[in-house]
Amino acid sequence: MSTSPFSEFAGLLVLFLAILFVVGPFLGRYMRCAVEEGNYRLTAWGRPFERGLYRLSGVRADAEMNWKQYAVAVIVFNVIGVVAVYAIQRLQGVLPLNPQGFGAVSPDSSFNTAISFVANTNWQGYAGESTMSYLTQMLALTVQNFVSAATGIAVVFALIRGFARHGARTIGNFWVDLTRTTLYVLLPLSVVLAVALVGQGVIQNFDSYKEVHLVTAVEYTQPKVDAAGQPVLDAGGKPVTEAAKTDRQTLAMGPVASQEAIKMLGTNGGGFFNANSAHPYENPTPFSNLLEMLAIFLIPAALCFTFGEMVRDRRQGVAVIASMTVIFVVMAVAAMVSEQQFNAALAGLPIDHVASALQAGGNMEGKEVRFGISASALFATITTAASCGAVNAMHDSFTAIGGLVPMLLMQLGEVVFGGVGSGLYGMLVYAVLAVFIAGLMIGRTPEYLGKKIEAYEMKMTAVAILVTPLLVLVGTAIAIMVEPGRAGVFNPGTHGFSEVLYALSSAANNNGSAFAGLSANTPFYNVLLAAAMWFGRFWIIVPVLAMAGSLAAKRRTPVSAGTMPTHGPLFVTLLVGSVLLVGALTYVPALALGPVAEQLQPAAVTAAAK
Incomplete structure (x- = not known):
């Protein structure tokens, strides 16, 4: 017996929020102990690494900073990150772990990508599988996925200390906050999520791209070229096309699961592949889709409980997360209702838009069949309520109001979990x-x-x-x-x-x-x-x-x-x-x-x- 689209969406939304609010308080308390106090028994395994990093970098863990020193440290660290990511892209052609032999990324694209990943935006004007080598994906992009996320967490810890302390001249030590956040929060969670995603079918390898035979050959048209490889033009100067046929396809490989995990947990967004989380190698199953949605909200939600713990009034954290949840639920329902509507532009065509056991109904354009409208609308709301930006459907294909929801969530300042x-x-x-x-x-x-x-x-x-x-x-x-x-x-x-x-x-x-x-x-x-x-x-x-x-x-x-x-x-x-x-x-x-x-x-x- 099939359920209605709205009951399916409601069930998915309730399940998502229930898991989030059960796990959130525990993770929030853990983060306070791990980052703020640094002596939590669950972090004992990492203390030798932490002390070693401080010695190597010359950081005094007991020396706190005023807000100006903290801000300078943040800016300097991130400027160095921009330079490093830019340089790796420009030198990509001569660096190892480049089985496809990709050349250097163009200067303007390298500049944009360097700032994008350092700023925790991960805007991508390129197709990852045809532009970036494995080394660039890991050493430049994935590393920034960790440290840009850690920078945001460090800054919010500094602000919370401002509320929690009184008569103090310091707000913490950026280098300590950055190290503990990365070592005790982001790394362990990323390992767990990466393993879970591999179990669902997300790939993790360093293989060269695979050429496979198609079950059915594909016919298409392509520009006609002469013997010198130049396009052939007709009398009017327009390119001439010719029919072509192929029974082969190239499948991109790579260390995807490790990048996917921190991409979601760090609300970084972007994607190893151009299709992002709509790609079956990044997000193969409905369960992996649920895991990725939970990962996006997990740390932002937990930090609200961390806030309540640090100011010694848990009700304050609950009030903040309640405000976020109210806006989020309203927006999610609006997106779902809009995407389930009949597209008036298709009126008069012999198309059935009524939901049934054989088809989803509503606006399925730009959405993956394995996710459908409910999971796609919820994912779009989550990824733009948080500053993640990963997508499992094309927002350009949403209805006008369905597209307005993710746009407005961003324009609110990325504060609805964020x-x-x-x-x-x-x-x-x-x-x-x-x-x-x-x-x-x-x-x-x-x-x-x-x-x-x-x-x-x-x-x-x-x-x-x-x-x-x-x-x-x-x-x-x-x-x-x-x-x-x-x-x-x-x-x-x-x-x-x-x-x-x-x-x-x-x-x-x-x-x-x-x-x-x-x-x-x-x-x-x-x-x-x-x-x-x-x-x-x-x-x-x-x-x-x-x-x-x-x-x-x-x-x-x-x-x-x-x-x-x-x-x-x-x-x-x-x-x-x-x-x-x-x-x-x-x-x-x-x-x-x-x-x-x-x-x-x-x-x-x-x-x-x-």
């Missing part, structure tokens, strides 16, 4: 804004966790919140105005505008997913998106660290009768309202020109026909 670390520190910035608004309404100096929120904190909050809208909207305007930007748009009109808006939203918010209809691997887009990714990452990190330093130096204010509780339903409502009010309304005019206008077009066409 990236590892970056999601929580983004949401805590909104929490500061929420208590400031509440303080104005009741005529009191706003407080959050016993710390008075004053002019300096609000200046840093304003910078952190307004940076990404500035980058997205100005970047989109530039791309639409200049010829190199318009040249990459293959779909004219509202959908083409949505593709550009999505690309800038993805880059500036460090998501990395693409609408898939924009030709972005050009010098113009590689430079424009690289700038959005870099400033979208570090123009937020620096004010967040400045806020952490200011809060750590303040004394805790005793709770009084006028103190607004920040752990109940009222605060959750206020926090959700602040995110939607500031995050969403900023983009309303741009969304009206893109997905909203696209949604209204079929209705307009139908009305005109009548």
Whole structure:
């Protein structure tokens, strides 16, 4: 007996959240002990490695940093990462572990990719299986998947210390936070997930690419070339095509499972293959799909519980994760409902869009049959609620409202769970804004966790919140105005505008997913998106660290009768309202020109026909 699409989606969503909320508190407590205290018995195995790394690098683990020293360490470390990733790509042709003999990546693409992976964005303007060697995938990209994720977690630990400490001049040691996060959190989880993915069929090898025989030969057309290999043109100057047929296919190989694991756990996104998590070698089964979705949210959710542990009030962490969950569930349902609708553009064609035992119904374009609409819509919501960007379906093929959901989730600032670390520190910035608004309404100096929120904190909050809208909207305007930007748009009109808006939203918010209809691997887009990714990452990190330093130096204010509780339903409502009010309304005019206008077009066409 078949179930309805909505009951299938509801069951999958409930299962996903249930597992997440069962595992989250335990992992959150573990991270506090492993990273903050460093003496947890479960991390005893790694202490010799940790001490050895400190000796090799000359780091004093007991020497803490003020916020300026912490920020300089973050920037310097990541600049070195950009240089290293760029150099490896440019030297790829002469480096080992390159069985396909790939040459050097172009300068503009190398620049874009270096910043992309260092900024935890993993925007990819290239096809991985035809561009990157195994060494580049592992030494450049996978390494950055670890350390860029660890950077985000380190920054949120610094901010939490700002709330937890009082009268302090320091907020921790970046090198210690980076080391412990990588060694005790990301590495063990990645090993476990990689083994589980291999068990599901994700490949992990160093073989050369395989040429296999097809069961059925494929006929296609290709450009006709002369003896010198030049295209043959007809009298009008257009390329001449000819029929071709093949019974062979080349299958890409590589160390996929290891990169896939940290790609998901670190909310890095990207993919070993161009098809990303829609590729059967990256995501072969419905169970691997569930594992990957859980991996994306696992650390962001657990960090909310870590926050409650570190400020010694678990209710505070629960309030934050409750706010995230409310927005996420609403968005996920909206995406599912939209994708299950009949596509009005196909009206009049002999196509059955009613769900049955033989077909999924709704909008299956761009989706894998092995996942269907429910798992595809949920995956799209998860990967854009978190700053992951991995995809198991093409968002460009979603309906107008279905495509608006992932776009809006990114534009909210990637705070609905968000990236590892970056999601929580983004949401805590909104929490500061929420208590400031509440303080104005009741005529009191706003407080959050016993710390008075004053002019300096609000200046840093304003910078952190307004940076990404500035980058997205100005970047989109530039791309639409200049010829190199318009040249990459293959779909004219509202959908083409949505593709550009999505690309800038993805880059500036460090998501990395693409609408898939924009030709972005050009010098113009590689430079424009690289700038959005870099400033979208570090123009937020620096004010967040400045806020952490200011809060750590303040004394805790005793709770009084006028103190607004920040752990109940009222605060959750206020926090959700602040995110939607500031995050969403900023983009309303741009969304009206893109997905909203696209949604209204079929209705307009139908009305005109009548």
